[in-house]
Amino acid sequence: MIFYLTALVLGLCLSAMGLGIFITMKIFRIPDITTDGSYTLGAVVTALLLAAGWPLPAIVVITALAGAAAGMITGLVHTRLKIDALLAGILVMTGLYSVNLSLLGRSNLPLSDANTVFTLFPLFSNPVLNELIVGLFFLAILAGMLAYVLRTDFGLAMRATGNSESMTRALGINNDRMKIIGLSIANSLTAISGFLVAQYQHFTDINMGIGIVLVGLGSVLIGDALISWLGIRKIGWQLLFVALGGILFQLVLAVALSLGIDPAL
Amino acid sequence: MITLRNIQKTFNRGQANEISALRSVDLTIKDAEFVVLVGANGSGKTTLLNVIAGAILPSEGRVIFDQEDVTLLPEHQRSRWVARVFQNPLGGTAPDLSILDNFRLAALRTQKKGLRIGINQAFKAKVKDRIALLGLGLENKLQQPIGSLSGGQRQALTLLMCTMDQTDILLLDEPTAALDPKSAEIVMGTAENLIKELKLTTVLITHNLQDAHRYGNRLIQMAEGQVIRDLNQAEKENLKREEMFAWFG
């Protein structure tokens, strides 16, 4: 049981990234590989600031800003230098590997057990339940904020940009600027996943982000399948289903592992 | 007033497939003038409209609105003055967004799209009333994704969207080409009313010579990237339909 709860908490931690990938992949139709780098960046920044004794609220904000900066660079490379979005993401991701390594100064850093975000609210004696609450709390806040933004006039403009660029240009929307902002939001959400997972597993590893974009894509694909199957049109509900997709993804992995499927197969 | 001075546009310059879409177009369109633009396929009509809208930067020449030189202003900034219906019915709407969402964005064409939820009951009612004018029965489908409508229905809605916000210049690129005769009649009628009521400076491209004869107060024919005929209101009124058909004979 604990085994599945752990998968559930991990799914919740990664659902922020799922929301980010939903923005790039479903709203802008851009395959954004920056994710691998910005996820690790979030974990690296978190580890360093925690070790330096910074308060958690400040760490969340700085992590989110660091992720946003990564996304902004991808956006600038893509729109200003007219480089294919996939390639721009790969460039920035590769660059981030070096940045992360020099920031961290070594290949991994354990986090002390005390004072992580998961020990903030010790409501239950069972730590897994507390972790669950924290995971749910973050998902609710992030999905709630994103759902609000996407329903505003600005959010409509953003959703239209990925849909019909000729239309948005004619309606006074700067498509390049929108893409840069969208990539920034997406990667700041990804960095927050890095923030959560680093604290959840008590260490930051320079390689922890490699291939993580696939987990995000998987979540969005599962979420999207549910969304079209159930015919969901409200954007807030769509976001919840993307998060659900991320959790299902982790649970399926857990089932596969518990069945004893040899990972080296 | 729109002034085009010595506009030239060459695509793929220096390559084997180089093409002069516009060769020296000089044109002044007065306020509230309703210009009908005709010409064979590939004569440069859409390119001319794109130059006015800012979607295409001319290779040579200036574009001036009133006194302001807007030649270098990108399309999304020129939208302050210009609203348009594209030749391609998919060009003017965001298919995954609802009719209502599309109209909301159109209502903010000249304004900032801020962080507030702008769709309220009053706005819904306003959009509903506008759409009911078309008589196509679309006013009860406001929440439906606009991509689920037919090309003709989308084209009719795009026309209405053009007047949701302050507009000076209206560019219509074959707005009724995808419509059945009855809907085409409705859309052209709606367009004419809006143009008169709001005193819009309008350029309408059409291959329908009946429409070209019936609407507008100036008639321009293009061929091979140049203006070859330019008839003012009186000349246009005196023009017999058979004469115009003969232009294309």
Ligand SMILES: Nc1ncnc2c1ncn2[C@@H]1O[C@H](COP(=O)(O)OP(=O)(O)OP(=O)(O)O)[C@@H](O)[C@H]1O
């Ligand atoms: N983006 C482009 N790249 C290369 N050539 C182009 C481009 N846009 C237009 N052209 C060429 O310029 C010429 C004029 O095209 P344009 O679309 O303006 O014609 P049109 O008068 O609108 O024709 P139609 O009645 O078929 O819509 C054509 O030969 C076309 O192939």
Ligand SMILES: [Mg+2]
């Ligand atoms: Mg054309």
